[in-house]
Amino acid sequence: MSERATFPGKDLIGLESLDAAQICTILDTAEAFKEISERPIKKVPVLRGKTIVNLFFEASTRTRISFEFAEKRLSADTVNIGSTSSSVTKGETLVDTARNLEAMRIDMVVIRHGSSGAAQFLADRIPSNVVNAGDGRHEHPTQGLLDILTIRDHRGRIEGLKVCIIGDVLHSRVARSNIWGLTRLGARVGVCAPRTLLPVAVEELGVEVFDRIEDAMEWADVLNVLRLQFERMQGGFVPSVREYNRLFGVTRERIERTGRDLLILHPGPMNRGVEIDSDVADGPHAVILDQVTNGVAVRMAVLYLLAGGEPERAEAAKREN
Amino acid sequence: MRETGQSTAGPARPLLLRGGRVIDPSTGTDDVLDVLLVDGEVAALGRGTGEPDGAAVRDVTGLIVCPGLIDVHVHLREPGGEHKETIATGARAAAAGGYTAVCAMPNTDPPVDDPAAVGFVRAQGIRAGTARVWPVGAISLGQQGQRLAQIGEMVDAGAVAITDDGRPVSDAGLMRLALSYARTLGIPVASHCEELALSRGGSMNEGVVSTRLGLIGIPNAAEDVMIARDLMLAELTGGRLHVQHVSTRRGVEMIRQAKARGVPVTAEGTPHHFTLTDAAVDGYRTEAKVNPPLRTAADRAAVVQGIADGTLDVIATDHAPHHYDEKEQAFDDAPFGLVGLETALGLCITELVETGVLSMTALIERMSCAPARAFGLPGGTLRPGSPADVTVFDPAVEWTVDASKFLSRSRNTPFAGRRLHGRNRLTIVGGRTAWEAAPAGTTR
Numbered sequence: 001m002s003e004r005a006t007f008p009g010k011d012l013i014g015l016e017s018l019d020a021a022q023i024c025t026i027l028d029t030a031e032a033f034k035e036i037s038e039r040p041i042k043k044v045p046v047l048r049g050k051t052i053v054n055l056f057f058e059a060s061t062r063t064r065i066s067f068e069f070a071e072k073r074l075s076a077d078t079v080n081i082g083s084t085s086s087s088v089t090k091g092e093t094l095v096d097t098a099r100n101l102e103a104m105r106i107d108m109v110v111i112r113h114g115s116s117g118a119a120q121f122l123a124d125r126i127p128s129n130v131v132n133a134g135d136g137r138h139e140h141p142t143q144g145l146l147d148i149l150t151i152r153d154h155r156g157r158i159e160g161l162k163v164c165i166i167g168d169v170l171h172s173r174v175a176r177s178n179i180w181g182l183t184r185l186g187a188r189v190g191v192c193a194p195r196t197l198l199p200v201a202v203e204e205l206g207v208e209v210f211d212r213i214e215d216a217m218e219w220a221d222v223l224n225v226l227r228l229q230f231e232r233m234q235g236g237f238v239p240s241v242r243e244y245n246r247l248f249g250v251t252r253e254r255i256e257r258t259g260r261d262l263l264i265l266h267p268g269p270m271n272r273g274v275e276i277d278s279d280v281a282d283g284p285h286a287v288i289l290d291q292v293t294n295g296v297a298v299r300m301a302v303l304y305l306l307a308g309g310e311p312e313r314a315e316a317a318k319r320e321n
Numbered sequence: 322m323r324e325t326g327q328s329t330a331g332p333a334r335p336l337l338l339r340g341g342r343v344i345d346p347s348t349g350t351d352d353v354l355d356v357l358l359v360d361g362e363v364a365a366l367g368r369g370t371g372e373p374d375g376a377a378v379r380d381v382t383g384l385i386v387c388p389g390l391i392d393v394h395v396h397l398r399e400p401g402g403e404h405k406e407t408i409a410t411g412a413r414a415a416a417a418g419g420y421t422a423v424c425a426m427p428n429t430d431p432p433v434d435d436p437a438a439v440g441f442v443r444a445q446g447i448r449a450g451t452a453r454v455w456p457v458g459a460i461s462l463g464q465q466g467q468r469l470a471q472i473g474e475m476v477d478a479g480a481v482a483i484t485d486d487g488r489p490v491s492d493a494g495l496m497r498l499a500l501s502y503a504r505t506l507g508i509p510v511a512s513h514c515e516e517l518a519l520s521r522g523g524s525m526n527e528g529v530v531s532t533r534l535g536l537i538g539i540p541n542a543a544e545d546v547m548i549a550r551d552l553m554l555a556e557l558t559g560g561r562l563h564v565q566h567v568s569t570r571r572g573v574e575m576i577r578q579a580k581a582r583g584v585p586v587t588a589e590g591t592p593h594h595f596t597l598t599d600a601a602v603d604g605y606r607t608e609a610k611v612n613p614p615l616r617t618a619a620d621r622a623a624v625v626q627g628i629a630d631g632t633l634d635v636i637a638t639d640h641a642p643h644h645y646d647e648k649e650q651a652f653d654d655a656p657f658g659l660v661g662l663e664t665a666l667g668l669c670i671t672e673l674v675e676t677g678v679l680s681m682t683a684l685i686e687r688m689s690c691a692p693a694r695a696f697g698l699p700g701g702t703l704r705p706g707s708p709a710d711v712t713v714f715d716p717a718v719e720w721t722v723d724a725s726k727f728l729s730r731s732r733n734t735p736f737a738g739r740r741l742h743g744r745n746r747l748t749i750v751g752g753r754t755a756w757e758a759a760p761a762g763t764t765r
Contacts (some may be wrong), residue, residue, distance in 0.1 A: 167602070176535060
């Protein structure tokens with residue numbers, strides 16, 4: 001049981017409730033699973049016979065496909081429920097959806113929902129494992145984990161690094177998961193955005209606030225650049241895309257001016273020329289596609305551990321047929 | 322003084338409450354006395370009072386006897402929301418909680434914005450025959466915030482105040498008219514102070530908890546700017562303003578200052594705002610979703626201080642029942658509100674009296690006398706000749722809140738499982754027993 005104690009619990013709702021050892025267990029397990037995706041036959045029988053429902057109340061391409069690959073490569077049986085096909089559009093409540101899924105005796109649910117707390121709500125009501133694939137503005141823990149894994153891959157450590165999250169922290173579940181995960185592992189975290197896009201009392205989460213991107217880039221070792229959603233312009237949070245790019249865009253000029261080897265992450269999908277310029281996104285500092293690759297490994301690790309897999313046995317589990 | 326508006330199906334037997342500690346702040350009474358109720362009125366207070374022929378005698382030794390508690394802010398949901406509460410179930414819950422009268426908010430479906438609707442609420446209250454139900458009318462037609470409702474006709478039909486509670490008046494000009502017009506009629510304007518442009522989309526207090534949970538916050542300023550506006554308008558018009566459910570430290574401070582310069586204003590504090598903070602929302606607990614939201618420890622302390630010094634002269638519950646299906650949703654989707662009638666007295670005694678914030682006398686002043694004065698209601702006193710509305714409670718008994726035992730039709734309380742001290746034992750309305758606790762050792 002001591003193995004389970006390193007990542008206990010039925011669900012993965014967020015990184016806020018995890019400690020450093022638990023996060024490292026997931027990252028180390030993900031490290032072991034990376035290799036599966038490099039094989040010609042990308043499949044191991046780790047979750048054979050397990051039934052997983054991907055319940056996506058919000059549109060998602062990258063996260064849903066990443067989870068689906070992770071599940072299929074672990075040999076789970078999967079069903080996708082999208083926002084348009086969902087009975088929710090017919091007025092079914094979340095609690096009824098949960099009960100119906102449970103009645104079909106599923107093992108795990110991966111949920112994406114527009115309301116903060118929806119994953120917790122589901123987890124509290126069904127005995128299946130629940131993985132939060134993003135709930136409102138709350139958390140997106142597998143994204144946080146894959147960001148951290150990518151940073152660790154490239155910098156060899158997390159502790160002592162300075163990571164600045166740039167952009168719409170207010171509406172971002174990715175930002176919150178990054179803040180919790182990185183600070184748990186001993187990184188210093190900064191946030192940089194117009195104050196209209198920062199949540200109140202964000203400093204109380206243990207982060208430093210930068211009003212000028214130049215100061216943030218001078219301070220940071222790693223930049224995690226958030227997508228500026230176009231609805232935010234309609235909401236009046238920033239006056240215009242052009243002005244946003246001028247004040248807060250991650251541009252090559254700004255990177256060159258620091259004269260430092262910054263690592264650039266972006267959770268995608270990118271608005272090229274808004275929060276990040278193309279020559280940065282495609283340039284030598286960016287590790288954006290590594291994040292996508294790591295996403296599958298991280299999700300495999302989370303599903304494996306929640307299904308009761310022991311971290312020490314991840315290597316052996318991969319070899320079973 | 323109004324008609325008491327209560328069913329009088331035959332004369333009640335005279336009732337003698339013997340040996341209780343009578344606390345009546347309106348007369349400065351705090352003594353072990355007998356209370357004699359005859360023909361729906363308080364007949365006499367004294368020692369060793371002999372009972373008239375045919376009188377029932379109740380030994381209330383060790384209990385506190387006080388003027389009936391009055392809640393000036395409840396939502397009884399009828400018409401239109403009978404799956405949450407009806408006037409009958411709400412009035413029964415009120416009586417169980419020790420209230421002899423409640424003021425029903427007009428944000429029903431349809432809203433109470435004309436004399437017929439006021440008459441309906443009043444009639445349903447009389448039919449229920451437990452706690453008195455005083456109708457409160459809407460400020461604006463349909464609570465649309467556009468034009469004044471037929472306020473004078475509603476008052477003729479029995480409305481005791483006006484409010485657009487739940488749909489606050491955004492137009493300062495309309496609020497000015499409402500306060501002026503209400504002054505003519507001698508009724509208060511109760512205001513749910515919320516600047517919608519600052520609160521829109523919010524579901525809890527704005528602060529570090531909302532940031533952690535990823536929920537849109539409602540800043541204190543959303544309430545403060547409207548309290549400031551309404552205080553200015555009360556000062557301008559001379560109309561009586563009643564500020565509902567004050568939750569912010571600046572709000573308390575502004576009301577304190579306004580009172581000091583003579584603005585005609587009364588104000589409420591609620592048990593949930595003086596007991597809980599936004600930490601109660603953690604875990605996305607929809608039963609703690611309420612508007613105005615539970616705020617920070619500093620705000621909670623200011624509400625407590627406001628109640629202590631009388632800035633918040635009235636304790637009211639904002640009893641807001643919701644069906645469990647409605648609260649069993651993602652936090653954003655769940656409605657605001659919690660039930661309060663059956664926990665208020667215990668919370669007040671536990672959180673205010675036992676902590677030394679209020680004396681028992683001051684508590685009864687806030688829960689009975691001040692509400693009666695603020696809304697011009699009969700009651701709030703045991704002076705001979707006044708209505709025989711009496712609450713008898715045990716100030717010390719310890720009990721655990723069990724929502725499944727509520728008489729309210731709804732169970733949405735953040736206080737389930739909480740240990741409280743002090744509980745109602747007997748509620749008398751117009752000389753009749755409206756509710757009585759089962760004898761010790763039995764369960765109801």
